[in-house]
Amino acid sequence: MTSETLALSRVAAISRLKSHFDQKKWSLRELFATDPQRADKFSCMAAGIDLDYSKNHLNEDTLQLLLDYAEEQNLSNQISALLCGANVNNTEHRPALHTALRFQGQPQTEHQRAVEDCRVQMKRFAESVHNHSWRGFSDKPIRHIVNIGIGGSDLGPRMVVEALRPWHKDSIRVHFVANVDGADLSDTLADLDAEETLFIVASKSFSTLETRENALSARRWILSAGCSESQLAQHFVAVSSNITAAQDFGIAPENIFPMWNWVGGRYSLWSAIGLPIVLACGYEVFAQLLQGANAMDQHFASAPLESNLPALMALTQFWYRQCWNTTSQVVLPYAQRLARFPAWLQQLDMESLGKSVDKDGQTLGYPSGSVIWGSEGTNGQHSFHQLLHQGTELIPADFIAIKEPTSELHEQHRWLQACCISQSQALLRGKSLHEARQELEEAGHTHREAHALAPHKVIPGNRPSNTLILGKLDSFHLGSLLALYEHKVYVGGCLLGINPFDQWGVELGKQLSSKIHKAAKGEIPQDWDSSTRSLVKKLF
Ligand code: F6P
Numbered sequence: 001m002t003s004e005t006l007a008l009s010r011v012a013a014i015s016r017l018k019s020h021f022d023q024k025k026w027s028l029r030e031l032f033a034t035d036p037q038r039a040d041k042f043s044c045m046a047a048g049i050d051l052d053y054s055k056n057h058l059n060e061d062t063l064q065l066l067l068d069y070a071e072e073q074n075l076s077n078q079i080s081a082l083l084c085g086a087n088v089n090n091t092e093h094r095p096a097l098h099t100a101l102r103f104q105g106q107p108q109t110e111h112q113r114a115v116e117d118c119r120v121q122m123k124r125f126a127e128s129v130h131n132h133s134w135r136g137f138s139d140k141p142i143r144h145i146v147n148i149g150i151g152g153s154d155l156g157p158r159m160v161v162e163a164l165r166p167w168h169k170d171s172i173r174v175h176f177v178a179n180v181d182g183a184d185l186s187d188t189l190a191d192l193d194a195e196e197t198l199f200i201v202a203s204k205s206f207s208t209l210e211t212r213e214n215a216l217s218a219r220r221w222i223l224s225a226g227c228s229e230s231q232l233a234q235h236f237v238a239v240s241s242n243i244t245a246a247q248d249f250g251i252a253p254e255n256i257f258p259m260w261n262w263v264g265g266r267y268s269l270w271s272a273i274g275l276p277i278v279l280a281c282g283y284e285v286f287a288q289l290l291q292g293a294n295a296m297d298q299h300f301a302s303a304p305l306e307s308n309l310p311a312l313m314a315l316t317q318f319w320y321r322q323c324w325n326t327t328s329q330v331v332l333p334y335a336q337r338l339a340r341f342p343a344w345l346q347q348l349d350m351e352s353l354g355k356s357v358d359k360d361g362q363t364l365g366y367p368s369g370s371v372i373w374g375s376e377g378t379n380g381q382h383s384f385h386q387l388l389h390q391g392t393e394l395i396p397a398d399f400i401a402i403k404e405p406t407s408e409l410h411e412q413h414r415w416l417q418a419c420c421i422s423q424s425q426a427l428l429r430g431k432s433l434h435e436a437r438q439e440l441e442e443a444g445h446t447h448r449e450a451h452a453l454a455p456h457k458v459i460p461g462n463r464p465s466n467t468l469i470l471g472k473l474d475s476f477h478l479g480s481l482l483a484l485y486e487h488k489v490y491v492g493g494c495l496l497g498i499n500p501f502d503q504w505g506v507e508l509g510k511q512l513s514s515k516i517h518k519a520a521k522g523e524i525p526q527d528w529d530s531s532t533r534s535l536v537k538k539l540f
Pocket of ligand 1: 151503
């Protein structure tokens with residue numbers, strides 16, 4: 001098949017799905033009323049995660065059509081291609097082997113051997129910090145770690161460190177600085193003692209503006225506290241695939257942890273980019289994170305598509321995006337410690353699926369990635385949930401619940417669970433005009449008042465959601481959850497026919513920011529638009 005016919009065949013297949021959509025009046029209430037076993041039928045469990053996807057607009061026929069579409073796209077082969085290290089990142093001619101970062105057992109491949117060496121290096125380094133054999137320039141032990149990185153070199157480790165708070169070591173505090181806004185770095189350093197602070201410069205490319213500027217400022221800060229140039233090595237380590245640039249910055253070669261071009265930034269928390277996790281919680285906790293992810297990898301590799309969690313989640317998202325015209329997807333972790341999960345997922349999903357051409361460069365004849373957003377429950381309930389319930393958009397939701405309490409306050413945990421379940425139930429059921437009127441009359445309103453007020457109280461309902469349950473918020477379950485979403489996004493890319501591993505879209509802004517930074521000091525080019533010219537004059 002030529003690339004044009006392949007692109008057209010996807011459009012044709014999607015239009016078959018659309019005719020299935022057109023044939024039916026979709027009612028979640030009805031789907032549940034007609035099938036008491038629905039929750040059991042549309043639930044799956046793998047690697048410590050229980051997925052209930054029954055509150056979706058799906059019946060057996062829908063699922064079959066989606067699975068047929070997946071097979072037409074050779075999804076099973078594409079999954080194997082990812083896992084065996086084929087060049088799935090076709091525009092950059094390389095594999096995406098983040099799954100090799102969480103291999104278990106003895107290393108078998110060249111990639112796994114490199115990973116094993118890196119694990120040993122991470123473990124030794126963290127031990128030397130924890131047992132205080134690693135010391136700062138004035139011989140004080142290290143008590144503060146500041147990770148300087150952005151995007152994939154920040155969001156993953158930052159989220160995991162926050163999620164695993166009960167496992168934090170007392171002797172060490174881990175901080176994260178990402179923004180080029182100097183307030184980020186200076187606010188973080190304000191409370192720290194330079195003599196006890198170690199920086200991790202985390203940058204795969206070692207050329208990212210934000211990381212470079214923050215790292216340079218951090219170096220000046222340490223030097224101004226009395227550290228000599230030759231003692232800098234005691235306060236800086238790096239994680240990068242650009243060894244030369246890291247060395248040029250002044251980082252000792254033995255303090256550079258490797259990164260490889262076969263790992264994408266947004267998939268890198270399992271590599272030495274996860275060093276802050278090891279420092280905050282100890283290597284064993286990190287190892288369990290890898291085990292959890294590996295358990296999900298095994299499931300992804302072997303489960304048939306009809307019971308494959310990442311595939312099912314991607315197929316439902318595809319169904320809504322293509323046939324229901326949804327434009328966004330909300331993720332609602334009902335766990336305070338997962339407050340940073342939506343931000344991590346935003347990069348993973350939107351940087352991967354925000355594309356307009358397929359793998360062969362053909363313009364897509366259908367929409368691609370959705371806007372991903374959300375926040376921790378229950379906070380969102382008192383903010384944007386209003387729009388989820390009564391707004392005009394249909395926004396599919398992923399609820400994430402944790403079975404075991406995450407604090408000593410067990411009664412509050414019961415409330416948290418009740419709120420989580422009630423939100424998905426409310427989205428499903430809604431409230432009809434009749435129910436709204438009845439409720440108002442029962443509350444003592446006159447018939448006339450009830451009629452006037454009722455339309456404002458109508459909640460359309462019929463709004464879909466998944467609920468994922470983790471047995472516990474520990475590193476194993478967290479690893480499994482993150483791998484689940486990584487694979488979901490990969491499947492999303494396969495269904496769309498795009499390359500989910502490049503991100504050329506972020507380059508233009510980077511190029512222009514350098515030009516603007518330069519122009520601010522000199523001549524503003526005449527051929528720039530008047531708004532840009534005027535903003536440069538006003539802001540600099
Ligand atoms: O600008 C986007 C991006 O390239 C991400 O993909 C990446 O995670 C982030 O920047 C940071 O890149 P690096 O680790 O090379 O500094």
